Amino acid sequence: DGANLHPLLVETIAFAGGARSLQPTIIAKGHIYGTDWFGPLEPCMPDSNHPQGGFQKDVIDSMKQFKTVEFAGVAEDFCDYTMKLQTIEKLEGTEYIEKLRFITDGTAPILPNQQKVIDLNARARKAGVQFIQHNTLFAASL
Numbered sequence: 001d002g003a004n005l006h007p008l009l010v011e012t013i014a015f016a017g018g019a020r021s022l023q024p025t026i027i028a029k030g031h032i033y034g035t036d037w038f039g040p041l042e043p044c045m046p047d048s049n050h051p052q053g054g055f056q057k058d059v060i061d062s063m064k065q066f067k068t069v070e071f072a073g074v075a076e077d078f079c080d081y082t083m084k085l086q087t088i089e090k091l092e093g094t095e096y097i098e099k100l101r102f103i104t105d106g107t108a109p110i111l112p113n114q115q116k117v118i119d120l121n122a123r124a125r126k127a128g129v130q131f132i133q134h135n136t137l138f139a140a141s142l
Contacts, residue, residue, distance in 0.1 A: 006074045008106045012134035016070070024070075027059055039082035041090060060090055069099045070132070072106030077114040080107045088124055098128040105133045 005013070016024045027040045036044040040059060047053030063069045071087065073080030084102060091097040102124065109117070125131065 072103035
């Protein structure tokens with residue numbers, strides 16, 4: 001149905017809320033009816049007539065208050081890829097890039113072993129992003 005969270009994401013959220021004693025903030029994409037969003041920061045086609053029709057700076061600004069920011073997405077080579085690309089492009093070279101944690105087992109590829117995914121993950125690691133699993137101990141991910 002396109003609106004429900006993937007079961008692994010639900011497990012990740014429950015784990016973060018329970019075992020880590022955290023309250024996760026879910027950043028949803030798709031703020032404009034009929035407009036595709038492959039990542040949380042920008043629609044695929046900007047709409048200057050809508051307040052959420054462009055770059056969502058408030059999402060980036062909200063990251064500043066947290067020690068770490070963990071991301072997960074379902075389709076590794078589409079939405080998850082775009083989420084990673086958007087956050088890296090907006091945060092690379094800033095102090096905030098090292099706050100990012102990409103949760104690897106909350107995603108799966110539609111087309112496995114895409115070179116663009118491999119390259120982007122290498123770029124993210126080089127920039128300081130950590131890759132973790134949903135059950136990585138909190139202290140280990142710092």
